[in-house]
Amino acid sequence: MSERLDSEWIYTEYRDKVFSYVRSKLNNYHDAEDLCEDIFIKIYKNIDRFDEEKSSLSTWIFNITRNSIIDFYRTNKTNYEIIDNYDYIEEEDAELDALSLEILAKALEQLPEILRDIIVLHYYEENNLKEVSEKLNISYGIVKLRHKEALFKLKNLLKDQL
Amino acid sequence: MNMENKLKKLFDYHRFSKNEHLQQIIDDTNTRVEEKEALILDENSLSFAVGGVREVEDKTDKDFLEKDKLGRAV
The missing domain is CATH 1.10.10.10 (Winged helix-like DNA-binding domain superfamily/Winged helix DNA-binding domain)
Incomplete structure (x- = not known):
């Protein structure tokens, strides 16, 4: 792991972006906060899998965030309407950077x-x-x-x- | 990927990682929409006001005619 990718740096750099994106998808503030913390745990656990030749760090974190929101909706479907604007999710050919x-x-x-x-x-x-x-x-x-x-x-x- | 899904994906990524140039385009659109809505609101208020004035005028005409009629009758 490069020095740049230490957990504190990632958290400082991306916490606001991740939280505001999650908040835009979840109505409940506390759910958004909890999910945001889960996302950072996932990021730290998987940071060794990040390959900067495949994508930028921002895109990689975005994909983890988006997939975590989808998982959240799947496990909380009784409390939340399933979001319908992720129908592009299975298709991968649009570059994101x-x-x-x-x-x-x-x-x-x-x-x-x-x-x-x-x-x-x-x-x-x-x-x-x-x-x-x-x-x-x-x-x-x-x-x-x-x-x-x-x-x-x-x-x-x-x-x-x- | 079709164009619709491509746009959804790109705009969704923009929500996460803002691009200043794209945000300016979005802000410009929203400003135009706000101006248009304000204009429609103004036009509605104006037609409401005109309607109100017309109503008052109609009532005044009616009163005048009635008074006139009454005046003559009286």
């Missing part, structure tokens, strides 16, 4: 404003398309069409990059 987010940002900038807004409101703010149409004050039918147009354009813009 700082560069991929920069590539996405540049591609979004090339879209017309209305298409960019639809993508942000739907995929980041997690509004359904009906809610997006209300927020943008345009008809649901138009939002559906423009959503497809935005996906098509993004696919071309991101081709061979992500």
Whole structure:
């Protein structure tokens, strides 16, 4: 283990990121705190498996965090609704690192404003398309069409990059 | 991976590890939405106010006519 990867450093560097992400997925503050501590225990136990040639430390910790949230939902399904925005989870071919987010940002900038807004409101703010149409004050039918147009354009813009 | 899942995954990662450039794009969208909502609210208040004024005007006209009618009758 490199010196950089000691447990105190990891905790200081990632505690806020892990907690705020977990908190965004769990309504209960105490559950989020408990889960956050469990995640760091997992990180310390598995740090020897981290391979910086395969992924960045941030991506590795993110994957542990996300998988821990899924496990939490599976074991607490009586108290929590199963989250539905992890349906990408089994698919692994999208790179996750700082560069991929920069590539996405540049591609979004090339879209017309209305298409960019639809993508942000739907995929980041997690509004359904009906809610997006209300927020943008345009008809649901138009939002559906423009959503497809935005996906098509993004696919071309991101081709061979992500 | 299809584009929808790719976007979900990337935006989810952004929640964990913020990219300033992407966050600026998100903030810009949210600002535009807030401005649009404020505008709609203003338009609604305006039409409510216009409606209110019209109601008062209608009532005044009616009162005037009635008074006039009463005036003449009286």
